[in-house]
Amino acid sequence: MIEAQRLKRVYKVAVRDKGIKAAFKSLFQAKYTSVEAVKGIGFSIARGEIVALLGPNGAGKTTTLKMLAGLVHPSEGELAVNGFKPFKRDRSFLKSISLLMGNRKRLNWNLPVVDSFELYKELYDIPEQEYQSFLDELIELMDVAEIIQRPVRNLSLGQRMKCEIILSLLHKPQVLFLDEPTIGLDNIAQKNIRNFIKEYNKRYNATVIITSHNMDDIESLCKRVLIINRGELVYDGDMKRLTDLVSNEKRIVITCKDNPINMEQYGTVQSMEDGRIELLIERDRAVEIIPAIMTNPWVQDIDITNIPLTEIIERVYTYGLSYEPK
């Protein structure tokens, strides 16, 4: 469904020296430098997969999504989406995809939501009957029946985002590119949108590629993750395998009275203050270590968790896959 090989994108950026004189000179003699946003990455994604595209700020995620959606021309490499070359922007290709950017609004601010939907119906030549029955389905899934007659400017951010998502799906795309779809939304709205994406994927076997700095989105939606750093693909694979690669620990938090001693015998002490100890222990030794800690009379409570995904991803951004768990 999506095949990318040695995909590269270089942007040409104007630069100028400081000062008014340099600004004036640059009007006639512009100087340029190039930014290699994506440096020859490759991957293939099958129909129906939900894949996370992760990376720190400026890593090249949006540029990659824009190349996949045909908004940006690759500088080098091979790319096929649904059998099309995206940058040719063939009409059948555009009808088979949708790019939703959390920070870009397509609904008309002054019109009732449903008028923007109607406009899109015309734009994508969606037959009336098909449009109406699918719109009804989307309205029900997103629970927005009560708001679609209202002008967009009167809606809350979460309500607007739900309607933006409906708008981007009206033509029933097979491939969804979602760039930060839950940005700025409260927890309930985030959950609704995640459930909706899951349901759309299931009902239509749609392929979804999602970028998000919100790890709840990633954890709840994606089994597979692609990580880009400084334009290079540093990981492509299963989320669980990634976690195992850079973390062999469990985190335990102990609430205690008195001052315990010799905690280092159990693992790495991360912090110890006001009757609260945070400890990293080896995952494989947890069944032996935790009962041993609990036999101590000063223990009041103990809480055991895995290393959160946010931290796992931070480790990969900072150390790559060579992070050595303690």
Ligand SMILES: Nc1ncnc2c1ncn2[C@@H]1O[C@H](COP(=O)(O)OP(=O)(O)OP(=O)(O)O)[C@@H](O)[C@H]1O
């Ligand atoms: N139109 C452009 N012209 C010049 N440079 C650009 C352009 N768009 C992006 N870049 C540069 O390319 C690099 C990758 O940017 P991109 O937006 O793809 O990153 P990102 O991973 O989506 O980041 P973020 O998480 O901050 O949104 C950055 O160095 C950015 O400054």
